[in-house]
Structure formats: structure tokens, C-alpha cells
Amino acid sequence: FYTDWAWTSFVVFSISQSTMLVVGAIYYMLFTGVPGTATYYATIMTIYTWVAKGAWFALGYPYDFIVTPVWLPSAMLLDLVYWVTRGNKHAAIIIGGTLVGLSLPIFNMINLLLVKDPLEMVFKYPRPTLPPYMTPIEPQVGKFYNSPVALGSGAGAVLCVP
DSSP: GGGGGGHHHHHHHHHHHHHHHHHOOOOOOOOOOOOOHHHHHHHHHHHHHHHHHHHHHHTTOOOOGGGGOHHHHHHEEHHHEEHHTOOOHHIIIIIIHHHHHHHHHHHOOOOOOOOOOHHHHHSSSSOOOOOGGGSOOOOTTTTTTOOOEEEEEEHHHHOOOO
């Protein structure tokens, strides 16, 4: 999470990452029968995030600028469910997926609440803006509202209904 977009990224992240963790791990477990896969995925993602956190810190941003998400407890729950249900894929998907979907946001909420002062991070260390060639062009809404072509096509669409 970037702390300047903490709550937005929290919602998006909770949905996408819990889905990714469950789908990837269940898919792999069903085809290999190896429990422990979700914990393996979570460990790799955690290491990648720590590397990114270190890179931002090396660029001069504060330690709290990136918050490392907490995947491991939820992944261990998923692996535990798979082990307890003796590889029953439907139970693993339903029960394990529900536990991950409920626990991952809670762990990450606690993690975000530990950031000292998110508002200070937002205003003191804003993220770099996009370069001009990547800046989105605003749509030209309403520019042609009184053009004869637009009026004719609009009238035609209304009048020529079969």
C-alpha cells in the first residue's frame, strides 16, 4: 500500500489479493495435491513487497511510505482448511476462500492503523506525478452540442425507431 492512497488501495487490494491468493493456491493444490502452496505464495509476495519498500526507502522516502501487506496468516488458514478437509476441493474453495476473504482485510486494516500519521505522508511525500506524455487527455464532452451533424444524428436516432 502507498500510504497516500491507503484506504482506496486497501479496498481494491483486499478484493484482488484475496481472490488471487485463493484462486492461485487452490488451482495449484488441486493439480498437484501439495498443501502449503498458499503459504508459499504469500511468502514470495511478502518478500517482493519488502524489496519494493526497501527501494522506496533508498530513494529517500520514509519507512512508513509503503506498508507491507499481511498475507501469511490468511494463507496459512487456507492451507489448514485444505489439510483438514483432506483435499476436498469444494470445501477448500468455499471454506478456505471465505476465511481468506474475511481475514486478509482485517489483518491489513490493523497493519494500516499502525502507520504513524498518514496525512503527513500524503502532503510531505507525494508520489511523483506522471510525465506529460503519460497524462490522460480529458474527453471533449459537450464540445459539439450545437453542431448540425450532432443534432441531425440525434434527431435521426429518435425519429427512426423501428
